[in-house]
Amino acid sequence: MCGRHAADVPHGDGGPTHERHRIVNANPTVYDVAERSGVSIATVSRVYRSPDSVRAATRERVLAAANELGYVPSGSARGLASRSTGVLGLCFPDYSDPDAVGAEDDDAAMLYSDQIIRGMERAARRHGYALLIAASLEGGPENLVAQVAGRVDGFAVMARTVPTEELEAISRRRPVVMLAGPRAQDPSLDHLDHVEVANEDGQYELTRHLVRDHGLRRLAYVGLLDDSPDVEARFRGFRRACLEAGVEPAAEPALRMPMMTRAEGARAAGLLCEGGGDRPEAFVFANDQMAVGALQALEGLGLRVPDDVVVTGFDGIPLSRLVRPALTTVRQPMVRMGEEAVDLLVRRLSGRPPEEPVSLVLPVGVVRRASCGCDEPQGRPTTA
Amino acid sequence: MCGRHAADVPHGDGGPTHERHRIVNANPTVYDVAERSGVSIATVSRVYRSPDSVRAATRERVLAAANELGYVPSGSARGLASRSTGVLGLCFPDYSDPDAVGAEDDDAAMLYSDQIIRGMERAARRHGYALLIAASLEGGPENLVAQVAGRVDGFAVMARTVPTEELEAISRRRPVVMLAGPRAQDPSLDHLDHVEVANEDGQYELTRHLVRDHGLRRLAYVGLLDDSPDVEARFRGFRRACLEAGVEPAAEPALRMPMMTRAEGARAAGLLCEGGGDRPEAFVFANDQMAVGALQALEGLGLRVPDDVVVTGFDGIPLSRLVRPALTTVRQPMVRMGEEAVDLLVRRLSGRPPEEPVSLVLPVGVVRRASCGCDEPQGRPTTA
DNA sequence: TCTGTGGATGAAAGCGCATTCACCCTAGGT
DNA sequence: ACCTAGGGTGAATGCGCTTTCATCCACAGA
Numbered sequence: 001m002c003g004r005h006a007a008d009v010p011h012g013d014g015g016p017t018h019e020r021h022r023i024v025n026a027n028p029t030v031y032d033v034a035e036r037s038g039v040s041i042a043t044v045s046r047v048y049r050s051p052d053s054v055r056a057a058t059r060e061r062v063l064a065a066a067n068e069l070g071y072v073p074s075g076s077a078r079g080l081a082s083r084s085t086g087v088l089g090l091c092f093p094d095y096s097d098p099d100a101v102g103a104e105d106d107d108a109a110m111l112y113s114d115q116i117i118r119g120m121e122r123a124a125r126r127h128g129y130a131l132l133i134a135a136s137l138e139g140g141p142e143n144l145v146a147q148v149a150g151r152v153d154g155f156a157v158m159a160r161t162v163p164t165e166e167l168e169a170i171s172r173r174r175p176v177v178m179l180a181g182p183r184a185q186d187p188s189l190d191h192l193d194h195v196e197v198a199n200e201d202g203q204y205e206l207t208r209h210l211v212r213d214h215g216l217r218r219l220a221y222v223g224l225l226d227d228s229p230d231v232e233a234r235f236r237g238f239r240r241a242c243l244e245a246g247v248e249p250a251a252e253p254a255l256r257m258p259m260m261t262r263a264e265g266a267r268a269a270g271l272l273c274e275g276g277g278d279r280p281e282a283f284v285f286a287n288d289q290m291a292v293g294a295l296q297a298l299e300g301l302g303l304r305v306p307d308d309v310v311v312t313g314f315d316g317i318p319l320s321r322l323v324r325p326a327l328t329t330v331r332q333p334m335v336r337m338g339e340e341a342v343d344l345l346v347r348r349l350s351g352r353p354p355e356e357p358v359s360l361v362l363p364v365g366v367v368r369r370a371s372c373g374c375d376e377p378q379g380r381p382t383t384a
Numbered sequence: 385m386c387g388r389h390a391a392d393v394p395h396g397d398g399g400p401t402h403e404r405h406r407i408v409n410a411n412p413t414v415y416d417v418a419e420r421s422g423v424s425i426a427t428v429s430r431v432y433r434s435p436d437s438v439r440a441a442t443r444e445r446v447l448a449a450a451n452e453l454g455y456v457p458s459g460s461a462r463g464l465a466s467r468s469t470g471v472l473g474l475c476f477p478d479y480s481d482p483d484a485v486g487a488e489d490d491d492a493a494m495l496y497s498d499q500i501i502r503g504m505e506r507a508a509r510r511h512g513y514a515l516l517i518a519a520s521l522e523g524g525p526e527n528l529v530a531q532v533a534g535r536v537d538g539f540a541v542m543a544r545t546v547p548t549e550e551l552e553a554i555s556r557r558r559p560v561v562m563l564a565g566p567r568a569q570d571p572s573l574d575h576l577d578h579v580e581v582a583n584e585d586g587q588y589e590l591t592r593h594l595v596r597d598h599g600l601r602r603l604a605y606v607g608l609l610d611d612s613p614d615v616e617a618r619f620r621g622f623r624r625a626c627l628e629a630g631v632e633p634a635a636e637p638a639l640r641m642p643m644m645t646r647a648e649g650a651r652a653a654g655l656l657c658e659g660g661g662d663r664p665e666a667f668v669f670a671n672d673q674m675a676v677g678a679l680q681a682l683e684g685l686g687l688r689v690p691d692d693v694v695v696t697g698f699d700g701i702p703l704s705r706l707v708r709p710a711l712t713t714v715r716q717p718m719v720r721m722g723e724e725a726v727d728l729l730v731r732r733l734s735g736r737p738p739e740e741p742v743s744l745v746l747p748v749g750v751v752r753r754a755s756c757g758c759d760e761p762q763g764r765p766t767t768a
Numbered sequence: 769t770c771t772g773t774g775g776a777t778g779a780a781a782g783c784g785c786a787t788t789c790a791c792c793c794t795a796g797g798t
Numbered sequence: 799a800c801c802t803a804g805g806g807t808g809a810a811t812g813c814g815c816t817t818t819c820a821t822c823c824a825c826a827g828a
Contacts (some may be wrong), residue, residue, distance in 0.1 A: 079460030151459030461784030
């Protein structure tokens with residue numbers, strides 16, 4: 001016999017063989033609800049899946065029984081039977097420093113992740129999905145499969161958080177969308193959907209503003225030591241704008257910092273000022289955190305921004321608007337990125353998925369504020 | 385026959401009856417891996433669950449087959465069979481304003497959630513769990529059960545995001561820990577584990593600092609219109625400090641704002657200044673966001689902080705340190721709150737759960753900075 | 769009165785895995 | 799040579815649900 005409780009053997013009678021435990025508060029199942037309300041498990045299931053197909057009176061009985069029992073449908077069983085979990089996933093990097101317990105670890109990457117999480121959660125909920133998140137710590141065990149892939153219907157991966165090989169394998173089984181990082185970075189991942197922001201264009205626009213509207217010539221770009229596709233793209237935008245304006249563009253960033261934190265930004269500012277007379281007219285930072293750090297360092301050095309030196313950031317974090325002088329930057333739609341990722345996943349999951357891999361490049365916007373010499377009021381035009 | 389593939393009917397041969405689809409890339413299962421590596425499904429399972437119990441040679445064969453097939457173990461099946469999902473959950477409020485698309489929606493509550501998510505994720509990962517998150521939008525359908533409860537082994541709930549009744553029912557089935565909000569708020573939820581911060585003590589300490597060390601007498605507390613247990617606790621701390629110092633304490637907050645945003649903080653500052661001569665000496669805000677807003681508004685009004693008026697916040701968000709003047713506030717260990725919640729859940733889940741409900745009150749720390757008249761350098765002592 | 773017809777319900781068959789038990793085989797002890 | 803242990807493996811069962819498919823029943827039409 002395949003079924004569980006024989007119809008003629010009332011559940012819980014405790015036969016000598018492997019019967020269901022008699023623990024009073026055991027997790028009730030459809031079987032218990034069915035028995036209590038005098039229907040079959042099929043009907044119980046229907047009450048939840050397609051209430052309209054059950055007569056109102058029956059439905060009430062079932063719901064009452066479920067209520068009394070404290071019935072909570074098992075997601076696992078549901079998932080197994082229906083071959084879909086109703087969950088989407090996100091893998092993001094864990095940049096936390098476990099040693100820095102009391103530290104204000106508002107790392108740029110974390111703010112970034114937070115926003116994406118927020119966007120994905122919201123969109124997922126809108127589509128009836130829940131969101132499973134897992135930071136993939138660098139060099140960690142290939143827990144991705146175990147932790148995420150097997151539990152979700154599809155998921156998003158922030159660039160460079162999951163080994164290519166593993167990702168390639170999983171993406172053959174479930175929809176995966178790649179977040180950030182340029183599309184072509186890894187050819188073997190070409191078939192993935194992909195969402196990124198217009199890093200290059202954004203930095204290009206900002207830089208052009210500096211050279212064209214403010215007449216700046218000596219610009220120093222501060223990037224990242226590690227090879228980050230986003231940061232590199234921004235630098236390309238920087239170079240392009242310099243070239244176009246006839247400004248001698250450096251082949252390399254003036255500085256590459258090991259991390260993109262405020263502390264490093266402050267340090268960078270110090271280093272760039274050491275030169276003395278040939279100090280750059282503008283510090284173009286690869287992100288806001290560094291730029292904010294620089295702002296503070298420059299204040300300490302007695303240099304005025306933007307009069308003595310212009311400072312710009314990238315990202316458009318809330319903080320950028322609050323510092324003084326307010327930071328000119330490029331605003332990235334990070335929340336939207338999360339939302340788009342979910343939309344893409346949902347699209348793949350529902351009947352008519354796009355045949356071709358989709359690649360979305362979300363537009364960014366230059367935000368002109370005081371730190372480049374634009375006053376806040378008149379700087380509004382581009383401010384979304 | 386109950387088993388799936390008959391041993392003598394090679395899988396995929398496609399009998400006329402309900403056979404497994406022949407779709408080339410169908411999701412491979414233990415059966416496929418077993419067949420391909422010439423072992424039984426039990427062995428395949430063992431390779432993943434207890435690798436040591438399988439001979440090395442066999443294990444290699446199985447793993448190779450799994451690899452070639454792109455096998456991804458089904459979390460649902462695993463969960464069903466093992467009666468545990470390996471996932472913890474978090475329900476947090478969704479305060480987002482869907483209309484404010486381009487807005488900087490860095491609401492206090494969101495920052496708060498972000499931190500808790502971060503803490504929980506980290507702790508969960510440490511314990512081998514994944515984290516499922518779901519914002520429960522106010523008045524939304526009782527999707528909690530469907531969305532979260534059925535898919536996790538246990539979960540945390542931020543206060544007031546889930547109807548008491550529902551929570552009560554679910555907590556009979558799975559461990560639930562309540563975040564924030566005072567323990568006794570709802571007697572029927574007494575049996576839940578609970579993690580909160582010392583709101584009252586924190587506000588008490590801060591206020592005492594203002595009256596004792598700075599000799600301030602006329603203090604205005606700015607709270608929240610809605611009845612929030614945390615905010616009320618803070619106000620109690622404020623009152624207690626006033627009483628003790630012989631300062632006439634208001635029975636009610638000077639102001640109750642509808643939201644705890646920067647904009648409202650700015651508005652509050654304006655309102656409190658309208659009085660003219662009898663303007664309070666200190667604005668004690670229930671959170672940092674409002675205090676920061678006030679700082680900006682006061683700057684606009686030509687009032688100097690802390691010389692003309694003292695401003696304090698609560699929470700210790702990163703921003704509080706960056707504004708000028710830097711904000712005196714009370715730092716909450718929000719990340720740690722998430723971690724403690726997970727630890728509690730894990731404890732309940734593993735063999736020896738505490739018999740009694742646990743209630744944790746995490747300590748907070750007053751951070752003395754410039755906005756109350758303490759200079760940053762000498763304000764360090766309490767700064768954790 | 770007989771035959772359709774369609775809505776409501778039940779029986780049964782898996783979904784993919786973990787796990788128990790039985791079995792086989794080899795190595796060690798006598 | 800015989801027995802025993804014990805490690806390695808397979809057969810079988812069930813986890814709790816969804817989903818056909820078949821059944822039942824009431825009622826309309828003939």
